[in-house]
Amino acid sequence: MIKKLLSPLRIQQIITILIFSGLLLSIAIFPNNLQEYAGGFIYSILLLILMVLLIVELYITKNPQKISDIFLVIAILFVLWEVITRFALIDIVVFPPPVKVFAVYFTDYLEILLGIANSLLVLGSGYILAIIIAIPLGLLVGWNKRLYDLSYPISKGLSPVPPMVYIPYAIILLPSFFLSSVFVIFVGSFWPIFLGVITGVFNIDSKIINSAKTLGLSDKTMLTKILLPGAMPHIFSGAFIGLIIGVITLLIAEVIGSSVGIGWYLQHQSQFANYDAILAGMIVISIMVIIITTLFDKVQNHVLRWQ
Amino acid sequence: MIKKLLSPLRIQQIITILIFSGLLLSIAIFPNNLQEYAGGFIYSILLLILMVLLIVELYITKNPQKISDIFLVIAILFVLWEVITRFALIDIVVFPPPVKVFAVYFTDYLEILLGIANSLLVLGSGYILAIIIAIPLGLLVGWNKRLYDLSYPISKGLSPVPPMVYIPYAIILLPSFFLSSVFVIFVGSFWPIFLGVITGVFNIDSKIINSAKTLGLSDKTMLTKILLPGAMPHIFSGAFIGLIIGVITLLIAEVIGSSVGIGWYLQHQSQFANYDAILAGMIVISIMVIIITTLFDKVQNHVLRWQ
Amino acid sequence: MLNIDINNISMIYETKDSKVNALHNINLEINSGEFVSIIGPSGCGKSTLINIIAGIIKPTKGFIKVGDRKVENPNSDISVVFQDYSLFPWMTAYDNLHFAIKNTNKNLTEKEIKEKALKHLEIIGLSKFSNSFPKELSGGMTQKLAISRMFALDSKIFLLDEPFGALDALNRIHMQDLLIYLWRSGNNNQTILYITHDVDESIFLSDRIVVMTPSPGKIKEIIEIPFKRPRNRKELTGSKEYLSLRNHILSLLTEDMKVSLNKQEEQMRKYYD
Amino acid sequence: MLNIDINNISMIYETKDSKVNALHNINLEINSGEFVSIIGPSGCGKSTLINIIAGIIKPTKGFIKVGDRKVENPNSDISVVFQDYSLFPWMTAYDNLHFAIKNTNKNLTEKEIKEKALKHLEIIGLSKFSNSFPKELSGGMTQKLAISRMFALDSKIFLLDEPFGALDALNRIHMQDLLIYLWRSGNNNQTILYITHDVDESIFLSDRIVVMTPSPGKIKEIIEIPFKRPRNRKELTGSKEYLSLRNHILSLLTEDMKVSLNKQEEQMRKYYD
C-alpha cells in the first residue's frame, strides 16, 4: 500500500494535483477586479475539471504514465504563466495573466461559439475540397511519368504563392465571399496534400508495383486499389500538415467580407491589440485542432492497421 | 528526314516555337506607352531566351519530351495571359497584362535584387535553424515513447498557432528585428519538418529497428546512423513543405521593422494594390523556389540513392 | 498457346562506380506448355532474367518475345512470383486472392470469385488466416499465399523465382504437387519458367533444365529430362538414370564454383586461425 | 558463457477478430556453447520463439533468461539473423559490416575494423560488391551478407532463422562450414539456436534438434545428435545411424502434417478435376 503510494508515477500524480490545488488557491487569495473575477471563476472551473479528468483518466486509461505526464506539463505551464504574469516578467498587456484570458470567455462566448461553427464550415469545405482534388490528381501525377515531369516543376512554382495573393482574384471571380474564403483555405491546404500523395506513390515499394503490374490491372483499379492504399502513409502526413495550414489560413480567409469565425475573431482582435482575446482565441483553436486531429489519428490507425 | 520532322514530339516543339514567335510579334505590333515599352522589351527578351533555351535544351537533355511539354505549357500560359488581358476578361488593374508586369522589373530591379538577397538571408537563417532543431528533436521524440506520448499532443496544439501570433512576442523578446523575422520563419517551417521526422521514424521497418537493437547501439548511434537515414524519405518531404511555408511566411516576417526583402516587397506593394508589382514579385519568388528546390532535389536524390 | 523467345539478352547494371555484367548473350526458346527450370549459383542473373521476361526491367541488349509480341511492360499474360513474394500488405490473405482473381478473370461473378478465393485458401491450408494481413503470417505462410495467388490467375505464362525457399520439406512437396497438378490439369499449354536451387526439385518438375554460370551470367548447358509424366517421386529418385542426371548437374554447378569457394574457405581458415 | 533458459513461454497473437495460439508452454534449456536446431512445419512458431528470445516481442506468458539476466529488450549479447535478413538499406555492403563491427567491438582500431570488414566480404565472396547497396545485390548475396554481418559480431548467442534459405547448395555448404568453423574456433562457448527446414542440415550442424508441431506451437521431441565433431559430411551421410536418425525426424515431422496435407491435396483434386 505505502509502496504503491510511493511509486514514481503516483508521486508524480500527487505533485500534479498539488500544483493544480495551489493554482486554485492563488486565484482565491489574490484580489481581482470584477471582470477578472469572472475570469478567475472560469479558470477555477477549468482547473477543477482538469483535476477531475486527471483522476478519472488514471482509472480508465491503459497508459497512466502518458496522462500523468501531460497533466504535469499542463500544470507546469499554468504555473509558469502565473509566475511570468504576476511578476510581469514580460509586458502583461501583450502577455496577460490567465484570469484575464479566461475572462474573455465570459464576455465573448457567443462570438467564439458562433465563430467555431463558421470556421468549421469554412475549413471543412475548403479542406475537403482540397482532399477530393489533391488525392486523385496526385495519384495520376505520381503514376504518369509524363504528367509528373510536367506538373512537378509547375507545382514547385505555384506552391509558394501565398494564399493572400489569391484573395483579390477570389473576390472578383467567385460568386460569394463564403466561396472566396473556402477557396483560400483550399489553396492553403492543397499543396501539402498533393505533394504527400505524389511522394507516397513514389515511395511504394517497386516490388509491389511490379507485382500489381503483372495482374494487368485497369488504370482505375491500379490507382484506387494499389496506389491509393500504398501511398496512404504519406497521404496522411500530407493531409495532417494540410489541415494545420488550413487552420492557419483561416486567419486571412475569414476576413474576406465576413464578420464571424474564429479566424476573423483573431484578426479582428489583433486590430485592437486585445492580446487577452487573441490568446483566448488561440486556446480555442488549439483545442479544436487537438480534437480534429485526434479523430484524424483514429481514422489513420484504422486505415493503416496493415502496417 | 521528313519522317523525323513529322514525329509528334517534333511537331509539338515547332508549335511551341510558333507560339513564342506569335507572342513576340504581338508585342511588336500592339502600341504601348513608354513604361509599357520597357516591359515589352523585357518580355521580348524573356521570350527570346525561352526560345533559345528550348532549342538548346532539346539537344543536350536526356528527356526532350519533358522539356517540350514544359515549354509548351509555358507558351500556352503566356497566350492565355495575353488573351485574358487584351480582351479584359477580368479587371486588368488586378490582373495586368504581361508588358505591365515585366515593366516592373525595369523600375524596381534594384529593390527586387536586394530583396532576393535579404530574403535568402532571412529565409536561410530561419529555415536552417528549423532543420537544425527539428531533426534531432524529432528523432528523439520519435524514438522515446514517453517523450512522444507527451509531445505529440502538445505539438498538435501548438502547430496551428499562426506565425503572426508570435510576432508581438518576437518583437518584445528578441534583441533585433532581424532575429524576430528569422524567428517567425523558424516557427513557420518548424512543424512540417518536425512532424516529418517523427512520421519518418515511425515508418522505419520494424525489422530494421530490431536488427539495429540487436547490435546494442548507443542512443547516439541509434539516432544518427539508423533513425536519421531511415526517416530520411519522410524528412525530405517535411523539409520541402517546411521550405514552402517558410517562403510564404516571408510575407509577414520581412515586414517587422524592415523595408527590404522580397516578402516585404510583396506586402508593401499589396498595401498599395500594385498588382503588377505583386505578380512580378510572385514570379521572382516562384523562380527562386524552383531553383532552391531543384538543388534540394539533387541532394535528396543523392542521399536517398539507396532506395 | 504462348512460347517465350529469349533473344540475345544482355544486362549490365551500372551504378555510380561500377558495372555488373549480370547477363551475357542469353538465347533460349521456351515452348508453349513447357516446364523449364533455371538453376545456377547465387548472383548468376536468374532473378534478373525473370524480371526481364516479365517486362519489369529493360535489358541492355536483346529482346524478349512472348508469342508474337515483344515484351515491353508487365502484363497479365505473364504471372510472376517474386523471390520476395510481393503480396499487397494492405490486403488480408483473402483479399489478396480475391483481388487477383477478380482482376484477371473478368467474366467471373462475385460469388464465383469468392468461392475460388476460399478454395485456394483451403488448398494451402490457410483458411483460418483468411482475415490476417501479410505481416501477421509466418514466412512460409506468406510464400504459400503468394504462390496460391499466382495459381488463382488465368495466365499463360508463369514465372517463379525460388518460390518454395521458405517452406519445410512437406509443404514443399505439397506445393510441388499442386504446381504440377495445376499445370497438367489445365489445357496443358501454360508455360512455366522456374528458378530453384534444389537439383532434385528441378529434375522432378522440369522438361528441361537450364544451368547457368555467373560473372557474367551465361547459359552453360541445357539438359533434357527424359522422364515420362506423371512422375512418381519415390520411383524416380531410386532410378540409375536419375542419379546420373543428378550427378551431372551437380558437377556442372560445382565446376566453376569450387575454385572460388575453395579460395574463400582458405581465406576463412587463414583469418580465423 | 551464457546459457538460455526458455521458461514456460506461451504466445498468443491477438488481432481484431481472431486469436492465434503461436506458442504453448515452451520449456527449453540451451547450454552455453551448445548448437541447437529447431525444425518444424511452417507456422509452428519458430520465428516467434526466436523473436521472444531476442527480446523483440514480449511473450504472453513465461520468461527468457540469458545467463542470470531476464531478457526484456534486444541487446548485443544476442545477435540475430532474421528470416528476412534486415540489412540497413542505406548502407553499402561494406558499410553494413563496418558499422556492425564498429559498434559491437568497441576496442578495435579503425584500421582493424576496416580489415575485418574487408576480410569478411572476401570470405563470402562479395569483395567486388563492397560498394553495392542491398537493393543491388541478388537474394543469395543479401543473405550471405546478413550472415556475415552476424559472424562479424562478438556476441555470446547467435540466433539464426532459416539463414541459408536463399542459397544454392554449394554456397550453403560453404556457409555451413563457415558457421561451424567460427563456432568451434571461437572460445567454444558461443551458443547457437538455429532454425531450418532441412533435416540433413540440422543433423550435420547440431548437438540437439528440437522438433516442433503447430497449432498451438509445442515441442514434440528433443533429439540428441551423437556424432563427434569435427564431422565429415560424406562419411556421415553414408552411415546407418545417420539414416535412421534422419528417418525418425522425418516421420516426426510427417505425422501430424500428413493428415492436414492430405486433406488439402484432396481439396485440390476436388477443385481442379
Add this chain to the structure above:
Amino acid sequence: STNSIQSSENEKIDAGYISLSAGHSLVFIAKEKGYFAEQGLNVEIFEFPTANDELNALSAGKLDVAVGGIGEPLVQIDNGKNFTFIGGVMSGDHGIIAKNKSIANDLQSNPESYKKYKIGTVSGIPAEVITLGYLNEQAGITKDDLDIVDFKTAPDIINAIKAGKIDVGFVYPAFQYSAEKDGLAIVNTTDELIPGLPDCRVTINSKDLNNTTAEKWIKYDKALIKAYNFYMNNHTETLDIASKYVPLKGKELEVATYNDHLSLVTDPYEKGSIKFYELLKQIGYVDGNVNVSQHFNTTIYKTALDQILKEDPNNKNYQFLNNLYETQKVD
C-alpha cells in the same frame, strides 16, 4: 546649421513608421533633407505593417518613437500602455466610398441610408471609427444596425465593391481617389463628417520623457516642423522624396500627398485626439476609463515651435502651426 550639429553630440533615435500611405512624408523629408541631422539626431527609421506591431516594439524599447495610427495608440493606452503623444504627422482624409454616385448621394443626404447597404471595412480604421461615431451622434445608429463586414486591406474592399459584392466601403487615405478613378464614388472624406480629428501621432514611452530627454524630443519635433515647412514650399521635391518610400507614382502620389482634405501637420492635436477617444468609447471600441489628456505632452511641441518661430518669425507655415496649436490645446 552645421553649427548645431557640432554643438550637440549625435543622439541615436530609432523611429518606426507604417507604410499605408504618403501620410508619413514629414518623417521622410526630415530624414532625407537632413533636418534630423541638423538637430544632432541620428534617426534610423523602421517600417512596420501595422501600428500595433510598431507600438509593441516601442513599449518593448526596441523603438524610441513610433509614428503612425491614432486609434491604435489610443486603444493600447486604454489597455494600460503608458504612452505619451508629443506630436503628429497628419490628419484628415480618410474615405467612405460607394459603388456609384446615386448610392453616394443617398448616403450624403441621409445617414439612415447606411442601414440599407452592405458595407466593407478594415476593423478599427479611422474611416470606420469616425463614420460610426458620426452616425451615432447624428442618428443614434450603432454598428449592430448596419450590415458591415471585415476585410484585411483597403484594396480588398475596393475590389469587392467593383465586383458588386458590397456597396459601400471605409478606406484609408488616398484609396478613395484611386477608387474614384476606377469608377466608384466618394461619399465623404472623414473631415467632412467630423472636422478636426487627427491621424498618425508621434508616440513615445512616457517613462522615456524626463528632464534629460526632453531636449532630444524637442529637437525631434523641430525637425518635423521644419519638414512641414519644406512640404508646404517644395511640392515636386516632396513628391520625389515620398516616392522613395511609398510605391505610388505620378498623379496617384500627388493626390495622396496634396489634397484639400489632407493636412500633414505636426500638431499634437490634443483636442481632436481626445475627441477621437470619445468616439472610440461611444462606439464601444474602448472602455474609456483613461484620462487621455494625461498622455499628452504639448510643452515639448510648443517649445520646439517657439524656438523655430524665434528664428523665423515671419514664416507663414510656422504661424499657421502656432494658430493650430492654440485651437487644439486643452487648458
